[in-house]
Amino acid sequence: MGTTVESAQLAAGSDEDRLVVTDGAVIVLDGATAHDPAMPSAGAYVDFLAADLARTIGESSSLADILARSIARAVDVLGIEPGAAPSSTVALVRIEPDVVDVLVLGDSSVIVGLRTGAVDVHTDDRLPRLQLPEADLFRRFLADGQGYSGRHQKVLQELQVAERARRNRPDGYWIAEADPRAAEHALRVRYPRDQVEWIVAATDGAFDLVPTLGVSWPEVANMSTRQLEHLLRDVHIWEAEVDPDGQALPRAKRHDDKAVAVVRIADRTES
Template sequence: MKVVTAQLSTDSGEDRVLVTCRAVAVLDGASSHGPDVPPATLYVDTLADQLYQTIDNDTDLSDVLREAIRSTADKLDLHPGRAPSSTVAIMRLDGNVLDYLVLGDSPIIIGGSDGSVRTIADTRLADLQLPESGAYRERLKRGSGYDERHRGLLRSLRRRQRANRNREGGYWIAEADPNAASEAVTLRTPVDGVDWVVLATDGATNPIAALGISWHDVARLDNIELENLLVRCRRWESSVDPDGQYQPRSKRHDDKTVAVIRL
């Protein structure tokens, strides 16, 4: 397989991309914003390192992720509900089969040789339809911009999200509870019939969609072209939609990571 990656970071720099002989993984970290808690950058660095050590083993991807979360929590002395978190998207080649895992809102897009496009997504957080999420989006649509009221809604939203994190009826994410890995969305498909696979964080997928660029076109790009695409996405956010009116989002710019695997 041939892998092409590109990243464009904001000040937070909480995205990570991991490439091995058999696998590709993308992480999108989120800070807990709590006192005496390691930053999300340290969390995703440690989680990526733990994944790198075992991801090529002939072990179920959920088990690989479970042990990576457990090791990360032990190393950083993290406790459920009071830790940074991260989405996880993994594709691994296993002989004539492709294994996929998604935990959180970093999707995997699969391009078939018949021209089809299939998306593996974890929508459980969005499906909660938390009131603060709807409120800040409606305000942005009305042109409020990123004001103090917006920031207050985000603080309240984070508290409500934590209350629903890694629990039945809520949503699941890589944090300090290894059992979250068992709740990941997984899939196995034959390699035959798959031309390409794209892993991306939501900071990239959302503006790519707004620009009307197809995943077929993204899958054809080389490294420089992929980097230019992310720059174009950021430019669109800055010049066309700086206040999130057309595409409501929590902040003007987010980290952007895309990995393209051609088979």
């Protein structure tokens, strides 16, 4: 297909990111950490979605239809129900002979570098746009220097309860969970293949933190797997040594799982 893929992952405590590279596609999932003890871990859910999507992403259907069917199968196999199920962000990239297909659901992101030099960033910001009071409290709590304490955990639990009440609703936000209809609301974009030079797909643990190191996405797009591994370790060190209490960059955990994949597409006009 004239593509090369480099990728790296760095797990934190939850280890619920999944990154799968298939022939012509990249799948990136970020299972939501269950801060609310009433909610199950996302591990089994993202394992199932990753394996099922890897098996079906090469089909001729749209990425949204493929994702919807994977969610439906997860419901059947795992016996989960809307509102009481684990959830995950989804970033899918499929390289076809003439087209590059991108799907984003939740706050994992896909960055597309065009041969014109333009860089398009695709990320789903519908959840933060809700401006939930609990989310504002969570950020202020950390920005005020109160750190990752027992009170912080209680604030996160309250936030997840508030988010769950708005999950997969027209007046809320959409995420892979137990309602296959969520796939219809994913952000989708198609590019003529010849216009695309590179693609980066990343979970928020990488996407939100890489810019703090002063590294641009075109620079990331030129990295080897070993360099990507070093980059994620540098992010981890920044979290631990520069901002251990989440004061400069408020985030749910000191260390989140991190996954990043780089797809480089050969220019077929060159010989």
